[in-house]
Amino acid sequence: VVVRNVAPIISLVVEGSVTKEKIEQDVYTVGSLVVILGGVLLYIEADVFFSPLGLFYMVLNMIFGVSERLLQRKMIAVDPIDVSKTGMMLLNNTVSLLPIGLMIVLTGEYRHWRKFYKLEATSWLLLLLSCVNAVGISxxxxxxxxxxxxxxxxxxxxxxxxxxxxxxxxxxxxxxxVASIVGCCVALGGGVIYARARANLATRGREYKDMLIGK
Known part of the structure; x- marks a missing residue:
């Protein structure tokens, strides 16, 4: 959780150079990300243990996550590719099947597929609804x-x-x-501050453009 919440700070630093966008930021934007990270640290304060291998995988996950978001932003908004949103969704989920398929084989999960017929109708319904929900999220x-x-x-x-x-x-x-409740509230509060900071930056940007047009 902590490592994933460090990702936006890294993304904020490198996004402009990757996407070639002018990323507006101020002390409130950066400060809100630090507040969120502080809330996360407080939330897990009583439940932290260190594993070098686990940290390696988390950092690797963060690198892939940041790279994916930056490339998606570039291909969708900054320098759009000639693919529909539906096509992007299909491509995104199809590519993810490759590593998932490999993990299914390596972990031997396919051996449990024979248990599917034992599932009740309610379980099948929940599985179907989760698929529909996943499509909506994508x-x-x-x-x-x-x-x-x-x-x-x-x-x-x-x-x-x-x-x-x-x-x-x-x-x-x-x-x-108490620590987890306070940490959760601090993290969510940091998110509210971030949203407000971004909104203020957008407003100032529009006012500046209007001023230039007025001249």
Missing amino acids: WAGINCQAYVTATTFMVLGNLNKFLVIAFGMVVLHESKS
Whole structure:
């Protein structure tokens, strides 16, 4: 969780050079990302253990995640490729089948497929609904990338995870220490600050353009 929340800070630094966009930022934008990271650290404060191999995989995951977001932003909004949004969604999910297929073989998960016939109708329904939900997430994600920067998209994705955590605390009565509750609130609050900071930057940008046009 911590490593993934470092990703927007890295993305904010490199996005302009990769996508060739002029990325507006100020002290509030950067500060809000630090607040989010602080909330994450507070949330996991009582449940942290170090694994060199685990850290390696998390950093690798972060690198791939940042690269994917930057390339998607460039191909969707900055320098659009001649592929429809539906085609992008199909391509994105088809490519992901390659590493997933490899992991299925390496982990031996395919041996459990024979248990599918034992599933009840409710389980099949939930499986179908999860597929429909995944299509919706993929479609919304690709469309969202056309309107917001890669950094903003990563912040949005990370905050969604904390909304799920908050739901688990309030509705499902999952473990909720004082530190985890405060950390969750701080992280979500940082997201609100970030959204407000981006909105203020956009407003100032429009006002500056209007001023130039007026001259």
